[in-house]
Amino acid sequence: MMRTLLFLLLCFMLFAPCTVHAQKKVKKTEEKPEQTDQLSLEKIALSGLAFRSIGPAVTSGRVIDIDVNPQDHTEYYVASGHGSLWKTTNGGVTFSPIFDGQTSFAMGAVTLDPSNPKVVWVGTGENNAHSYVIPGDGVYKSEDGGKSWTNKGLKESQHIGAIVVHPDDPNTVWVAAYGPHRASGGQRGVYRTKDGGETWEHVLDISDYTGCWELHMDPRDPDVLYAVAHQ
Structure with a gap:
């Protein structure tokens, strides 16, 4: 047991x-x-x-800038470094090239007038500091949503990095210009127009070898701007 x-x-x-x-x-x-x-x-x-790609495809190249109609979020403009300017009116389902008839297809900036989105400003010349970028021929303006364009000068800027429109005065516009790559001279720095692009004033001139890529406005005070320079 x-x-x-x-x-x-x-x-x-x-x-x-x-x-x-x-x-x-x-x-x-x-x-x-x-x-x-x-x-x-x-x-x-x-x-x-x-994220998903919504275009423009095939020949758009590098996307440099984009701006959206503040009154219609399905309409926006896409600037391409080597592929001109594109517009969509259906939220990116389809895109149409709207700058093909001009003398430059290299884009640096696109900006809509905040008080009138039919007014579109374009800076030509890709805004990248590489040896293979293509220069442009200044600033263009459209007053009919991109159907027609007028060159507004600064043809020696070659590469434009940014365009800022005054929120209360559409005739006052600032442009950040880089100038020629690997060379001195040209139109560099920051330029301002008070008459819708008829004349330009050189408001920031740093040196013959220094240009500006970016330009930002203080949302609290449109008289305060910040520029990014590069030599």
């Missing part, structure tokens, strides 16, 4: 830890489906934030 009790006690001591360990394993296994479901939900939520 004593031998039988000792044998049963020994069996209990040997197999009891295995049972507990197995139970713990089952619990861990039961938690995995919940974790998988949580990860799946996170993936589904993040998948809705993925």
Whole structure:
């Protein structure tokens, strides 16, 4: 009888830890489906934030700048470094080239007049400091949403990085001009017009080798501007 009790006690001591360990394993296994479901939900939520290409495709080249009609978010303009200017009126479903008849196809900037989005300003000449970029021939202005264009000067700027329109005075416009690559001279720095592009004033002249790529206006005070220069 004593031998039988000792044998049963020994069996209990040997197999009891295995049972507990197995139970713990089952619990861990039961938690995995919940974790998988949580990860799946996170993936589904993040998948809705993925970017997708909406064009323009084939010949657009590098996208340099974009501006959206503040009165119609489905209409916007896309400036391409080597692929001219494109316009969509259906949120990017289709794009139309609207600058093909001009003498320059290299874009540096596109800006809509905030008070009248039919007025579009374009700076030609790609705004990248590389040896293979193509220069432009100044600033262009359209008053009919890109149907027709007028060259407004600054033809020696060659590369325009930004255009800023005064929010309360559409005739006052600033242009950040880089000038010729790997050479001195040209039209560089920041220029301002107060008559819609008929005449230009050189308001920031740093040096013969230094131009401006970017230009930003303080949203609280349109008289305060910040320019980014590059030599």
